[in-house]
Amino acid sequence: MxxxxxxxxxxxxxxxxxxxxxxxxxxxxLSAAQDQSNIENLSESAIRGKYLWETNNCMGCHTIMGEGGYYAPELTKVVERRGEGYIKAILMSPVPWQPNQRKMVAYKMSKEEAEDMVEFFKWIGNIDLNGFETVVSPLAKDKK
Amino acid sequence: MKYKSQKVAYWFFALSMLLLTLQLVYGFIMGFAHAGMDGLHDWIPFNTAKAVHTNLLVVWLLSGFMGAAYYIIPEEAQIELVSVKLAYVQLISLALVGVAAIVGYHFNYWEGRKFLEIPRPLDYLVVVNVLLFMGIILVTLFKGKRRTTTALVLTMGLLFAALLYLPGMLDFNSQVLDSFFRWWVVHLWVEGVWELIMGGILSFLLIKLTGVDREVIEKWLYVIVGLTFLSGILGTGHHYYYIGVNKIWLIVGGIFSALEPLAFLAMALFAVNMYRKGEKKHPNKIALYWTIGSAIVSFIGAGLLGFAHTLPQTNIFTHGTIVTAMHGHLAFWGAYAMIVFAIISYSLPNMTGRKFYDSSRGRMAFWLANIGMIGMTVAFGVAGVAQVYLERITKSMSFMEVQLEIEVHFIVLIIMATLFSTGITLYIIEFIKHGQPTDEALEVTNQ
Missing domain, CATH: 1.20.5 (Single alpha-helices involved in coiled-coils or other helix-helix interfaces)
Known part of the structure; x- marks a missing residue:
């Protein structure tokens, strides 16, 4: 016993x-040889975008790489899915964006801030996510 | 209660009850928003409600764990706490930091990292607070007349939890690294060191409630926490499947996550067997309900429901969906909320001298809260599975279209949450009815 x-x-x-x-x-x-995130392409603009992502708690509603709030769409491949112009318009909108009756906070970002966010999303969109990117992209039914 | 200083635990438990009540309010705000009723959006948008809801959970559980430690450690070490005054200072500072963080979330003042939203300046205050808490506990233990396994496991859990808070304070430019080390805090807390805390409290309660020999209980405690770490540490890998790191985590995370339910199964079997083996039938039936209930519900919520979506082949579809909320709610409830309720139910009559051991209100609180939480889990589960099929597998609808389709499940969720909240309300009424702790309780405590 x-x-x-x-x-x-x-x-x-x-x-x-x-x-x-x-x-x-x-x-x-986490060694350099195993990097799947294309860290060398992480620009200053994308880093500023990450800062905006965090200080506005976007993760409280959205998800990115499958992590977040489950209340608003997954944004891993959002640039590919929606295009830069659409994303900037939402981020710079002075009134709450309201798709399908669900409201988003109006962040009223400047053009530069919106561009930084897009750079951040572009960097995220090029990460090798071990196949998850094929599940969440394209999410829209017309792109299956 | 054997030592006057144990009374300080009452106020930590009272803070827990207060914060839990607030947590439920914000939970309802989120539930209504998911059901399409977000009338409070202009004042409390969803991301605020979510940050408040999850952070209040963490703070009220930590307050409960700290209260448990202040109650258990003197009794195990057979000595008064080294400083009751400092314990009160620690309590007040914990409450102030918590309130400051929660208020800040309403004014866009946060870090925006899931579960770790608390802004950096407040992080430093948390560290000071926890250092003070650990100082009181460790010095008490060091000066104590005996060092039991129960006390050591509980203290190790608290110490490791404090240390693991630090990786969450590292700054990274890369979202991948940020996420990687965020899980060192979140996963290694809830599927690692918090289980040590749970095991320590469970062991203390089983010794007191069943009368089974301490050596037997503590031997199995080692086995259970051993299984917890054996599976849980490398089980962290299930959070690394799809965040941009090496595929090796798919194998390691998959294998060790599959073992994680074993630790919870062992805990459930351990609690039930000790109860059946015990010859001493402690009159505090309500505490026994919560103790055994915690071991069983944690196995279902954390063990089985965790396993249900932890294999990489499943998780690729469920990752980032409401399926996670299904598992999360029952897991936190069973493993941590119920064990805090158990130690409160056990210690309250001892601290106040009022022995409401088996009241009908206490039983109602237990059953309503549990039935409500299981109902909530089912509602989350149905909504989550529907979301996975419509959005991820058949790809027949976009995210927002699916959200409209599954709104009805959130109506069911709100109804079940109402049942759950009724149970919690009854528990809090019972808490208040016990009155405040008194030194006279020392004379009437029936151990």
Missing amino acids: LSKKQARAFFLGGTVVTFLIFIGLTVYS
Whole structure:
């Protein structure tokens, strides 16, 4: 029968071993050779776009790479799906955008800010998502 | 209650109840918005309601865990808390930081990273607050007359939770890296170290409620938390399937996520077996309901429903849909909310001296809250599966078209949430009826 000492060894040993494997896998998968995000193409404009994405909590409604609020559309491939002009118009709109009765906050962004957001979406849209990009893109029924 | 300083736990539990009530209000705002009724949009848009709803959950659970620690550690270490005054300072500062964050969310003041929306300056205050809390607990434990496994596991859980908050404060230009390390906080909290906290509280309650020998319970506690880490740490990989990192996570995450239900199954079997084995029948039936209920519902919500969409082949379709909300609600309820309710139900009569051990209101609270939450889970599940098929598999509708189609399920959700909230209201009434803690309770405590 298992003793308490053996149970403790199982806990401590298992934890240490799995944690070390986890760290090893993290280092491996984040190494430059394994990059799937085209990090070299991440422009200053896209970085400013990410900042706007965060400071306006866009993730509170939308999802990106499948992460977010499930209340508004997935934006991973939004540039491909909607085009730059459409996205900028929504972001710069002085009144709440209201597709299918569901309202979006009117962020009233400047042209430069809207362009930064588009650059951010473009960078996201080119990431290799291990096949998820084929599920969420194209989302619209007329592009299946 | 054996030590006067344990009374401080009451106020952490009271803060938990207050924040939980607010969390429900914001949950209803979101439910109505999903059902097409977003009349509050101009004042509380959905992203505000969501940030408030999820952050209140985290803060009220943390407040509950801290209260549990302040109650359990003195009894396990057989010593008074080293400083009750500092514990009150910690409580007040926790409440102030929480309120500041929640108010800020209404004025577009946040970081906008799911679950970690709290802005950076407040992050630093959280760190100071948690350092103070850990200082009180660790010094008490260090000075204590004994160091039990239950206390050590609980303290390890709290310490690791504090340390794992730090990766969430790293800044990255890349959304991929941002997301990668955000899961170090969120996943390794809820599917890792929080389970240590849950295990520690569960162990304490089973020792008190069943009378089974401490050595037996603590031995199995080690096995369960061992299984938790064995599966949960590498199970983090299921969050890395589709966020732009190596495919190796599809294999590692898939295998170890499939093992995660085992830890919850072990916990459920452990709790039920200890109850059946126990010869001591503690009169506090309500605490027993919540304790055993927590172990069983966490297995269903976190274990089974997590497994239902955790394999890569399934998750590629369910990732980023309402299916996640289905799993999330029952998992958090079973594993963490119910265990906080259990320790409150156990400790409240001991702190106040009023022994409402088996009231009909207490039983009603348990059943209504659980039936309501299961109903909510079903409503989320039906809506989520419909969304997956219409939008992702058949691709017959766009996101917004699907949202209109599934609005009806959110009406069902609101009805079930009303049932759930009725149960919570009854629980809070029971909490208030117990009155405030008193030193005289020391004399009438029946351990």
